Amino acid sequence: MEKDITDKPRFLDEKWLLLSTLLSSTGSSMIWPVTTLYMTGVLNQSFTTAGIVLMIGALMSIIGAFIGGRLFDFWRPYEAMIINTVMTCLAVLSLIFWNHWPVFAVLIWVANFGMGIEQTLVNSFATTVTSKKTRVIFNNMYIALNIGVVLGTLAVGYLFDYGFSVLMTISASIYVALIFIVVTKFRVVDTPISEPVADDAILLDNQSTKFKLTPLLIAIGALLFITYLSYMLWETVMAPHMKALGMSTQRYADLWMINGITIIVLQKFVSNWANKHAYRVSVILGSVIFAFSFLFLVYANEFWQIVLVFELLTIGEMLQSPQVPAWVAQITPKSVAGQAQGFVAVMISSGRVVGPIYSGIMMDHGWMNQLFLSVFILMILITSMLAFVNAQKVNS
Numbered sequence: 529m530e531k532d533i534t535d536k537p538r539f540l541d542e543k544w545l546l547l548s549t550l551l552s553s554t555g556s557s558m559i560w561p562v563t564t565l566y567m568t569g570v571l572n573q574s575f576t577t578a579g580i581v582l583m584i585g586a587l588m589s590i591i592g593a594f595i596g597g598r599l600f601d602f603w604r605p606y607e608a609m610i611i612n613t614v615m616t617c618l619a620v621l622s623l624i625f626w627n628h629w630p631v632f633a634v635l636i637w638v639a640n641f642g643m644g645i646e647q648t649l650v651n652s653f654a655t656t657v658t659s660k661k662t663r664v665i666f667n668n669m670y671i672a673l674n675i676g677v678v679l680g681t682l683a684v685g686y687l688f689d690y691g692f693s694v695l696m697t698i699s700a701s702i703y704v705a706l707i708f709i710v711v712t713k714f715r716v717v718d719t720p721i722s723e724p725v726a727d728d729a730i731l732l733d734n735q736s737t738k739f740k741l742t743p744l745l746i747a748i749g750a751l752l753f754i755t756y757l758s759y760m761l762w763e764t765v766m767a768p769h770m771k772a773l774g775m776s777t778q779r780y781a782d783l784w785m786i787n788g789i790t791i792i793v794l795q796k797f798v799s800n801w802a803n804k805h806a807y808r809v810s811v812i813l814g815s816v817i818f819a820f821s822f823l824f825l826v827y828a829n830e831f832w833q834i835v836l837v838f839e840l841l842t843i844g845e846m847l848q849s850p851q852v853p854a855w856v857a858q859i860t861p862k863s864v865a866g867q868a869q870g871f872v873a874v875m876i877s878s879g880r881v882v883g884p885i886y887s888g889i890m891m892d893h894g895w896m897n898q899l900f901l902s903v904f905i906l907m908i909l910i911t912s913m914l915a916f917v918n919a920q921k922v923n924s
Contacts, residue, residue, distance in 0.1 A: 557680025592644025597870020814847025
């Protein structure tokens, strides 16, 4: 006999949401850092080919994010989460045995597609947690995500020499654990009542099932796009830029370790400050700090200077990144939570697609400083646009 619906928990427990975020982040962070390294060093593919594979992977994430939002709003979130997690796990598991060219690329794309769906579904589930305010939930998820990044990249650093299959075996095991959590803990039967309205919230029809792009959402989306386009510079051009300045690749790896540790140590303090202010305050302030880090990067020629710039960028990221999905959740109806978080994920992935292409074109012309200056100017302009649009809404 089917279990009675009243035996199921009404809302998702935060600790399982955070644990699933940690596992997912750790598992995926054991894949993306080695894609280029494995393709060029083991599969003997060119850097251009590796870049194309990464770009298509990001496009697959965009498609996945869109589908994930639709599944959450119009289908069955629990079943969608199970099917998607199993699909991602099978793709990673297959990489243990079939990691030759071009099967490797296809499986990477399948994994990226699954990760795009998962990002949207997990963020959408976060909007249903009632034990704490939505912005606190997203802050805690942000910390869990970055702990996963540190653990995953550490595993890559220490285990890559033992073979790619070893890394994929561990990653697949992590996804198996994630499947168990999803199956046993994500089966909830209700969505929460609306939270108290903040001073920068926009009241919308909570019964609407159609996601509508308002001027404020467009401005937030544009900010997400340019933020992650800019962030991709650190994942693409900074390694060769630092090498050109006479620094070793180990120094570049050290930067990411410092970044992860900084987020883990300081995020609670930063989020406690942000939670006392309206979303627009922390998002706009964080974006301005983030933007100025690229201006200062023009003048950074030594490792300690680059560390300081990266720390500045990290503080801006901590103020902005976890607040944006919570802000979007508050200014959109609960009935379109999946599509709203899908919009967030799509804009992030779009920035990740365009970032490597834009930076590659600029680097091919030797315009490194112009590259840094251009993203600084674009971020300031878009942040100013967001501040203006939000002010117009608040005053209307």
